[in-house]
Amino acid sequence: MKGSHVWDGRLPLLDLRHLAMIDALGRTGGLTHAAEALGVTQSALSHRLREAERRLGVALAEKRGRGVALTMAGERLRVTAQRLLRDMAAVESEVREVGASGIRHRVQLGQAGYADLRWLPAFSDWLARHLPEVQVSVHSGNGGSTVEDLLEGAIDLLLTPTRPLVAGIDVAAIGTDQLVAVAAPGHPWAAKAEILPEDLRDETFLAYSFERAPDMENARFMQPAQAFPARVIRVGHTEAVYEMVAAGQGVSILAGWPSRNRAERGDIVLRPLRPLGSETPGLAITWQASVRGGAAADPAHRCLAELVAWSQVGMAFSDRGETWA
Numbered sequence: 001m002k003g004s005h006v007w008d009g010r011l012p013l014l015d016l017r018h019l020a021m022i023d024a025l026g027r028t029g030g031l032t033h034a035a036e037a038l039g040v041t042q043s044a045l046s047h048r049l050r051e052a053e054r055r056l057g058v059a060l061a062e063k064r065g066r067g068v069a070l071t072m073a074g075e076r077l078r079v080t081a082q083r084l085l086r087d088m089a090a091v092e093s094e095v096r097e098v099g100a101s102g103i104r105h106r107v108q109l110g111q112a113g114y115a116d117l118r119w120l121p122a123f124s125d126w127l128a129r130h131l132p133e134v135q136v137s138v139h140s141g142n143g144g145s146t147v148e149d150l151l152e153g154a155i156d157l158l159l160t161p162t163r164p165l166v167a168g169i170d171v172a173a174i175g176t177d178q179l180v181a182v183a184a185p186g187h188p189w190a191a192k193a194e195i196l197p198e199d200l201r202d203e204t205f206l207a208y209s210f211e212r213a214p215d216m217e218n219a220r221f222m223q224p225a226q227a228f229p230a231r232v233i234r235v236g237h238t239e240a241v242y243e244m245v246a247a248g249q250g251v252s253i254l255a256g257w258p259s260r261n262r263a264e265r266g267d268i269v270l271r272p273l274r275p276l277g278s279e280t281p282g283l284a285i286t287w288q289a290s291v292r293g294g295a296a297a298d299p300a301h302r303c304l305a306e307l308v309a310w311s312q313v314g315m316a317f318s319d320r321g322e323t324w325a
Helices: 016-028 031-038 042-057 071-099 120-130 149-152 217-225 238-246 256-263 299-314
Strands: 061-064 067-070 107-111 136-139 156-162 169-183 204-207 231-234 252-255 268-272 284-292
Touching: 016 031, 016 042, 016 067, 016 071, 031 042, 067 071, 107 299, 120 136, 120 299, 136 299, 149 156, 149 169, 149 284, 156 299, 169 217, 169 238, 169 256, 169 299, 204 238, 204 252, 238 252, 238 256, 252 256, 256 268, 284 299
Parallel strands: 107 136, 107 156, 204 231
Antiparallel strands: 061 067, 156 284, 169 252, 169 268, 169 284
């Protein structure tokens, strides 16, 4: 296929009836069975096929033995037809569900780097009581969501363990957490009560982000002591970091509350950090929720306000004060 095509607003040459016909012909291998599957006469389906071929200027089906087979062009069209018909059925079902439930707006949620969403059901229950016309859905993307996703409209609400330093967004704090050291149970760090900057010097450090955040471990733990790992591997997602740490391939420093949830499996251990000059261990961070700048009455801003209110009650994004095993 040459080039890429962007819809210019004009209607396609074929409609859903033609696409359903192509799919039925491919499934049944004959006009008679395809017509029966679609609930039309064989004559009507034959006319529909000729109409589609005339509009496109290419043969879509041909006689083969006692049946009909799709041509190469027809097979190519069928692949897209199946996807479009499936997507259309799904969105129609979703629209009917939304209409019946009273939901008028859907807010797309993204979470930077961390895949832990065990807090979401409780927040969804809260939202159903306090803002029933708005529903939250989760954006799926490799490596988590980014501020760019938010600004470009791929998501409406972004959760990050640090405050995004960009214009055009509104940000609210939703919980105080702390950065923690993450290591395998058999790693020497597991025997320590706390991790100092110099403990990094001989280690392979597994970083989930490809960018250095201004108020995270590099700026606040490593640089003040001029203590850096022997090697840094940028992995791109915290779930991959956890797996590599558990396999003994390195150590990391990550946000506490999602790491505590992951540590319940028993294949990683967490230790507090003591920065240079600090008398007690602990390196606090604040989870932030961001939306695109706009009116306070829009669905994303209203959802943000409810998230802030709920987080103060549920403490989902906060350090919960567990003891260090």
